[in-house]
Amino acid sequence: MGMKGGGDADLHEIDRFGRGVGWIAYPGETMERASHAVAVPNEERDTDDVWVFDPVDAPGLDDLLSELGTVAGVVVGLDRHKRDCAEIATRHDAPVYVADWMTGVADELDAPVERFGSRLADSGFEAFRIRDSSVPPWQEVGFFDGETLIVPESLGSASYFRGARERLGVHPMLRLTPPTEALSGLNPEQVRVGHGVGISDRAAIAVEDALSGSRRKAPGLYAKTLRSAIGI
Incomplete structure (x- = not known):
């Protein structure tokens, strides 16, 4: 498709x-x-x-x-x-x-x-800036009600977001500058993302793993993306 x-x-x-x-x-x-x-x-x-x-x-x-x-x-x-x-x-x-x-x-x-x-x-959700930048152009707001964390773009579970052994991954464009300050320490019970299926099991760990491994796993993710693009 x-x-x-x-x-x-x-x-x-x-x-x-x-x-x-x-x-x-x-x-x-x-x-x-x-x-x-x-x-x-x-x-x-x-x-x-x-x-x-x-x-x-x-x-x-x-x-x-x-x-x-x-x-x-x-x-x-x-x-x-x-x-x-x-x-x-x-x-x-x-x-x-x-x-x-x-x-x-x-x-x-x-x-x-x-x-x-x-x-x-009156939704019960706190709203917070995840990113507000001109390079790359990116304005993103996250939502958290104490249990459910909604991240529209910076985190995802679609294949092109995820590096090795990641359940959630940082967006490929943000791998070198992950939104650690905005998303660390929230301890959600579940995460919902704008690309892919959400995480309901050990969600807080999945978020922290994605953020902490973002830069380290970037080369592998980019290589996987390139192999997919050229059909290797």
């Missing part, structure tokens, strides 16, 4: 846990673009609020979300992850949430936009 899937999407569920679910809309693509939804109790109404992170649309998605509750917001976690946020937000009459320090994102979304700072509205 190639790096990014085309044609008809085929919803593939991943990362099911008590309050949420993830999915990959094009299971055969190399990028393994993953999306997530987390339900949060709303004391003022009978249904839970559902927060949708970096979604790629697919048939059956609305039914999947309705199992969790009512969509309260759709979240852009990376400046390049506009994906299908506006379309899904519009269908559910919800705004798209963008970090108040992100630039060049809100104007490209054909939907109402809400800004957020250190907390993602």
